[in-house]
Amino acid sequence: MSWQAQIEHEREQKDRYFGEDPRSPLAEDERASFDGLEYYPVDPEYRFERPLNRYDEPEPVVVGTSTDGEQEYLAWGEFEFTVDGETVTLQAYKSDPDEDRLWVPFRDATSGEETYGAGRYLDLEPEHHRTDDGTWILDFNEAYNPTCAYSDRYECPLPPMDNWLDVPIEAGEKAYDDGH
Known part of the structure; x- marks a missing residue:
């Protein structure tokens, strides 16, 4: 299966899942x-496909949440890439230094317009997002x-x-149109 088909x-x-599963984040009536x-x-x-510029000493970062709470992550490294001719950088985080997965949250110029205002996420799993030469997808x-x-029931x-x-x-993914 091609990556697009996947x-x-x-x-x-x-x-x-969202429409049928009782564990869906959507309320039953939705x-x-x-x-x-x-x-x-x-x-x-x-x-x-970009290399992770890994930090020699990952720094703890306190991240605010949607419910005015805080969570701590480690800034693990950064990715640099070019979008529409502009070079940009995104930090990759880990919640646990022993896990291999990276979390890349971001906001962009579509946030609050076409996409969710608080931002979106990428989860990078080594078995799916790392190539044989060690670069990340x-x-x-x-x-x-x-x-x-x-749903407001969740803290993000x-x-x-x-x-x-x-x-x-x-x-x-674009913004969900139920008023959130």
Whole structure:
């Protein structure tokens, strides 16, 4: 299966989960009328293979949450890439130094307009997002909204200001249209 087909398949699975599963972040009455999330079309221009510029000594970062709380992460490294001719940098975080997965939260020029205002996330799992030569795949077609975009019952970490981009990332999940 091509990477594009895989993304489309994952989107279909997520829509099914949101619309049918009792553990969905959507309230039961919303699930009944749910007809799918909105996404940008899959676009190879928003898929990057980049090395992680890992920090020698990862620093703890306190991140605010959607419920005025705080969570702590480690700033593990950064990715540099080019969007629409502009070079940008995003920090990658870990909640536990022993885990291999990276978390890349971000806001961009679409936040609050076409996409969720608080920002979106990328989860980078080594088995799916790291190539044989050790570079990482940042595929913004996989960018998704945190659960707090669907319900106030959830507490979500907010992207630190270091990950606020001035460029639009017109890929991945769009804003949910129920008023959140």
